[in-house]
Amino acid sequence: MTRPAEAIAGLKPRIDDFAAALASPGQDERLRFARGVVERRGIDPAASAGRLRRYLEERTTSVGGSIEYARLLNPSAALADKLTVFRDRGLSTDTAIFVNFGIDRALQAMKQAGAASTMQRIAIVGPGLDFADKLEGHDFYPVQTIQPFALIDSLLRLELADERVLHVTAFDVSPRVLAHLDAARTRAAAGTPYSLVLPRNTDRPWTPGLVEYWRQAGARVGPAVNAPAPPAAAGSVDVRAIAVRPSIVSAIVPIDLDIVAGRLDLAPGELFDLVVVTNLFLYYDVFEQSLAAANIARMLRPGGMLLTNNRIFEVPSVPLTGAGYTDVVYMALPGVGDTGDRVIWYERR
Numbered sequence: 001m002t003r004p005a006e007a008i009a010g011l012k013p014r015i016d017d018f019a020a021a022l023a024s025p026g027q028d029e030r031l032r033f034a035r036g037v038v039e040r041r042g043i044d045p046a047a048s049a050g051r052l053r054r055y056l057e058e059r060t061t062s063v064g065g066s067i068e069y070a071r072l073l074n075p076s077a078a079l080a081d082k083l084t085v086f087r088d089r090g091l092s093t094d095t096a097i098f099v100n101f102g103i104d105r106a107l108q109a110m111k112q113a114g115a116a117s118t119m120q121r122i123a124i125v126g127p128g129l130d131f132a133d134k135l136e137g138h139d140f141y142p143v144q145t146i147q148p149f150a151l152i153d154s155l156l157r158l159e160l161a162d163e164r165v166l167h168v169t170a171f172d173v174s175p176r177v178l179a180h181l182d183a184a185r186t187r188a189a190a191g192t193p194y195s196l197v198l199p200r201n202t203d204r205p206w207t208p209g210l211v212e213y214w215r216q217a218g219a220r221v222g223p224a225v226n227a228p229a230p231p232a233a234a235g236s237v238d239v240r241a242i243a244v245r246p247s248i249v250s251a252i253v254p255i256d257l258d259i260v261a262g263r264l265d266l267a268p269g270e271l272f273d274l275v276v277v278t279n280l281f282l283y284y285d286v287f288e289q290s291l292a293a294a295n296i297a298r299m300l301r302p303g304g305m306l307l308t309n310n311r312i313f314e315v316p317s318v319p320l321t322g323a324g325y326t327d328v329v330y331m332a333l334p335g336v337g338d339t340g341d342r343v344i345w346y347e348r349r
């Protein structure tokens with residue numbers, strides 16, 4: 001395995017390019033955001049190139065060599081360590097198409113098992129923002145959120161929701177995620193669709209099920225449109241783009257809420273039929289996860305479902321009971337093995 005210090009040597013040209021780009025970010029949304037981050041640390045990218053490089057190298061080492069991966073990959077690690085693997089890491093908003101395939105398959109299985117019928121009030125906790133694709137590094141398309149559109153797409157295709165009466169609440173703590181959704185709603189109110197871009201690296205051994213999911217993802221929320229062309233350096237990439245209908249965007253209401261610390265007090269008729277929470281619990285310790293689960297349970301109607309790819313700690317005071325699960329495989333990664341998710345359905349007692 002490459003050690004962090006060796007990796008830094010290989011990454012040096014990229015770090016240099018990045019440092020130079022931060023010094024003159026132009027109108028690029030991502031670079032302006034990154035520049036703001038380093039400026040908040042007192043580094044002026046234009047004036048202190050050496051300090052900026054040292055900071056970037058230190059962050060690369062720290063993230064690449066972080067203890068959390070050792071915890072995750074250690075087969076004999078305690079379950080509580082595995083389920084709280086990112087508890088010491090800052091919150092990340094990264095998101096990708098993969099887990100939405102898992103949610104799609106879980107909804108399908110729930111429907112077949114009679115555990116899901118028509119849903120009207122849905123919540124997503126932590127929809128995330130695709131700032132730069134975590135696996136491939138793509139950033140040739142605008143910053144985007146994926147999960148709200150993928151989830152609505154699945155619900156419509158599986159005939160589990162009616163677009164005309166669907167309400168999706170997107171809870172998040174990140175001001176960037178909330179501002180992104182607010183801006184999309186403002187544009188939708190003026191009739192502008194939302195651009196959703198779904199790249200696929202054709203060199204990756206995606207499972208046939210995932211490829212099939214990717215091919216039709218988004219078809220229920222808007223027409224396919226011309227996709228932005230990836231740069232040559234992006235490798236073998238197929239890209240689909242969807243112009244999400246403004247009416248779909250308007251159905252998604254962002255709300256600033258820390259699910260560990262709070263909840264909405266909902267009247268019985270306002271309780272959610274479904275709450276989706278993926279890649280969020282891992283950032284919290286056992287106690288915080290239990291608080292989050294309790295808050296979610298209080299916002300679900302009896303019989304409503306929580307869908308998550310992180311097993312939660314079932315405690316008697318939280319009325320959520322494991323009702324089933326769906327395993328999905330995304331691809332086989334060399335040296336890592338099959339990557340996938342277990343999407344678990346918890347029913348509100």
Ligand SMILES: C[S@@+](CC[C@H](N)C(=O)[O-])C[C@H]1O[C@@H](n2cnc3c(N)ncnc32)[C@H](O)[C@@H]1O
Nearest residue numbers: 093095096126127128172173174258259278279
């Ligand atoms: C790693 S991203 C996952 C995004 C998406 N759910 C997915 O699986 O692709 C985690 C998301 O949860 C949000 N988040 C983290 N802690 C939260 C909390 N306590 N309450 C609400 N949102 C939170 C983050 O801001 C981010 O949008």
